Amino acid sequence: MVNVTDLLTDLPATAYTWLAGQQYSNNQIQEVMVMASPDVENWVLKGELILTSLYGTDWASRKAIVDELVSHQAAGMLIKLNQFLEQVPTQLVRYCEQQGLPLIQIRHITYREIIQAFSQLQQQELSVLGLLFNSRSTRVLKALCNNIATSEQIEFGQTQLGLSARTENYVLLAVEKLSQIGNLTALVKALQNVLPRANLVILEDCLALVLAGIDQLAVFKRQVVEPLANLHFVGSAPVSLVNLNLAYEQALGTRKIALARPLQAFTSYEDLGIEKLFLTAGTTALSACLVTPALNQMYDQEPELFESLLAYFRHNQNITRAADAIFIHPKTLRYRLNKIEAALGVELANGEQALELNMAVHFLDLKGHGFELN
Known part of the structure; x- marks a missing residue:
């Protein structure tokens, strides 16, 4: 799902300025709406990003707008400067910071351009999700991870997906659920740029990565995990292709352990020590x-x-x-x-x-x- 940072990153750098609430830049955006009237309590919904010029409002109504947006868990507010509002009032900036509402000042860009940018990001997300959910590779990987693969699917995994018959395949899972991952498209592109032979699949609302070789795992840790400060991953021990289901079970168990600990950028099943034993019984x-x-x-x-x-x-x-x-x-x-x-x-x-x-x-x-x- 697209968040505030994703959308702003897609806009020209000169078009916006963060004013308040930047620590909430990962707020998920459900929709981008133009505020034509200040009675937001009658229409604003959770996750909406509000575009406004604050035309015709005073301090009392602006404060009320912020309160309503926070109450309805809006994604944030973008204020466009114009001849009626040459600068966002400092009092409003401070109040948004106090209330935890992302506040961004915009100029030299139209509402239409912002809405179009959001729509394009949404379409990219849907395209990536469609690929991850519906491709033949996805079906084969799911079958391998659930131990129901046919001989043809096992052969496909080796010849087409680059997996190994030897004990050198890994299953990696994002600790965060799919719905918690921000710009999925950017993540997928980053993976494809540095690991073109890696295989992505959605398994039980988790983003999974299946790859072969300790060298690919090292590249993943160095060039994907380290730059992604907001995402955390777990990984299995190396297994053969026909035992990929065991790797998936190891990764699932490691994820349960990782969620009960202070999150690390990468946690391997092999690093769990005696905690591995806790995954063998209820x-x-x-x-x-x-x-x-x-x-x-x-x-x-x-x-x-x-x-x-x-x-x-x-x-x-x-x-x-x-x-x-x-x-x-x-x-x-x-x-x-x-x-x-x-x-x-x-x-x-x-x-x-x-x-x-x-x-x-x-x-x-x-x-x-x-x-x-x-």
Whole structure:
């Protein structure tokens, strides 16, 4: 879907100036509307981008317009300068910034040109989506990822899609849902420019990329992931062509883990460590297997102890580094660990008990941040 930044990028650089709310530049635009009258409460809808000259309005009505646009979750407001309005009032700029409404000043461009630019971007998006949803390549990739491919489709994957019979194929997924990706056309073009042999497909409202070779994966990380600050990706371990469904399952699981963590530009299934084990059973079963009532009580009622234990394991049971990570003195951490051992009835020096507790703590932390597996 087209957002405010996408539309402005498509306009001449001299035609607009950001005035307020630039941090909301990813607001999705459903429609571009010209405001002919100030009674916006009667017609404005969510996601609309409003074009106006503010003709015939005073401060009270302008403030009311902003309030209504924010209330209806409008995408933003573009104000055209003319002989009646030579400069956007500073008071209005400050109020839009305060209310979080994107405010852009435009000049030397007509409303028609802006609306046409938006329509063209929409058509490009629809064209790309149509290609991703309906091409033969899409059908083959879906069949391969869902383990229902025929022998002809497997051959097509190798001869036409550039995939390998050997263990060197990867399935990558965007962490963001398709509806959260801004200018899909620009993303697709960027991928095609640097990875012409990569294969794009929509799988369960996710943008997926299927490619072959560690060299292609390296190019993807360096030339696609790094420049795209607003998108995050996960990837599978390398698999053979006939096992592409396993790679897809790995990528889906990695995506669930990634969504429960601070987002990284790229997260590989191979980097998950013990968290891979959490993808082998449902959340309920894992809770019953790993989490004791005492640990669950600590998580709910004594978060500082749980945080200390998590830091201890995350830093390889190094007390100094763990204490630094949570900004306490090592002596304080030792005291807390002794208290934890007594409360849970474990000995952290016991390798088997420490391993089991490490897994349980990591699982509880993930679960607390939204990880769920049916």
